[in-house]
Amino acid sequence: MERRPPPKWGEDELTGFFNAERQNQFATFVHHPLAETLIEIDSIQLRALQGWVNPRPFFAPQFFVRAHSSYRGAAASAFAGRVAEVFPLCRVALEYAAYGFHIGKSKDRYEVWLRRSDSEECKKEMKSAFRIPRLRESLKARDQGLDSVFWDLYERTIEYGAHPNLQGVVINIQQDKTDDGASQRIIYAHEAGPQLDISMSTVALVGLFSLRAFRLLHSTRCELLGVSDRISRLEGRF
Secondary structure, rough: OOOOOOOOOOOOOOHHHHHHHHHHHHHHHHHHOOOOHHHHHHHHHHHHHHOOOOOOHHHHHHHHHHHHHHHHHHHHHHHOOOHHHHHHHHHHHHHHHHHHHOOOOOHHHHHHHHHHHHHHHHHHHHHOOOOOOHHHHHHHHOOHHHHHHHHHHHHHHHHHHHOOOHHHHOOOOEEEOOOOOEEEOOOOOOOOOOOHHHHHHHHHHHHHHHHHHHHHHHHHHHOOOOOHHHHHHOOOOO
């Protein structure tokens, strides 16, 4: 069934920008060498998470579902060339996956997370229990290499836009010489180039981190679904 835009769609600046984003996504899909990799990562995440009846324990998979949703948001932004927006979404995806891994099968940790809003004391307890060093302790205990990947990616997301730091600003500025000296353009959507490349590679690595963390927690499910082998093949690309 053909879906046509509603009347007046694209006649204003905002929805016109949405149309331009879509054209960028088409171009990235056709031309960027990592497009198929991002699609494959999404497919593996869906395979691991969809149709899971009564997971035991039930709480950790919720965080990986949200990590996957954030991954899709980051991928959509990367395909559109929205480099500045990729890194905050990648940070969210990283943290959801790391929270899920940190909670794991611990009902006590889940209860601490669940009761964050019950009182100021509960909020303090939750914030202490889920600080980045605590998340890293859980990762290190199972896989030091995966912890290093998490930290490198976390730092990258902070540097390039999850916080308004210098690199996150200048990567989206283009300086042009003019007769009067120079002018600056603040870029909303990048075309092909190194900025697009780093955003696409970051999304891929964040998605792969989430899959590796999930496999450590749910190895039996991953083996039964054929997910483990697919993850291993992806690891060979990086």
